[in-house]
Amino acid sequence: KNCxxxxxxxxxxxxxxxxxxxxxxxxELQRIVVQFKIxxxxxxxxxxxxAINAGNDREALEMAAVKAVEALPQFIQGEHxxxxxxxxxxxxxxxxxxx
Numbered sequence: 001k002n003c004x005x006x007x008x009x010x011x012x013x014x015x016x017x018x019x020x021x022x023x024x025x026x027x028e029l030q031r032i033v034v035q036f037k038i039x040x041x042x043x044x045x046x047x048x049x050x051a052i053n054a055g056n057d058r059e060a061l062e063m064a065a066v067k068a069v070e071a072l073p074q075f076i077q078g079e080h081x082x083x084x085x086x087x088x089x090x091x092x093x094x095x096x097x098x099x
Contacts, residue, residue: 008072012091015068020060020095030054030095032065040084042075065093 012034032054036047049065051058069091078087 012068015071016064019064019067032061032093034065034069035090036069038075038087040077042077044072
């Protein structure tokens with residue numbers, strides 16, 4: 001589980017760095033929370049983000065976070081009691097301006 005969490009975090013961080021402008025990357029500390037579902041088919045669905053205390057940059061940060069999560073590769077679906085299930089995942093992201 002920890003390995004998966006770390007790999008998701010690393011992938012999303014890399015994708016956000018690709019998608020954000022230099023101006024946004026160099027801002028003070030920014031917090032974004034992204035929530036998404038891994039469907040029974042293993043695809044990322046229903047991604048949404050909320051940038052906290054982002055001011056005028058909120059929309060750009062949220063769009064970059066959603067785009068990064070939607071770029072995740074296909075997963076092996078979750079199982080509960082031998083039955084395939086959707087899994088809701090919440091990922092906190094902290095951008096510290098030192099990218």
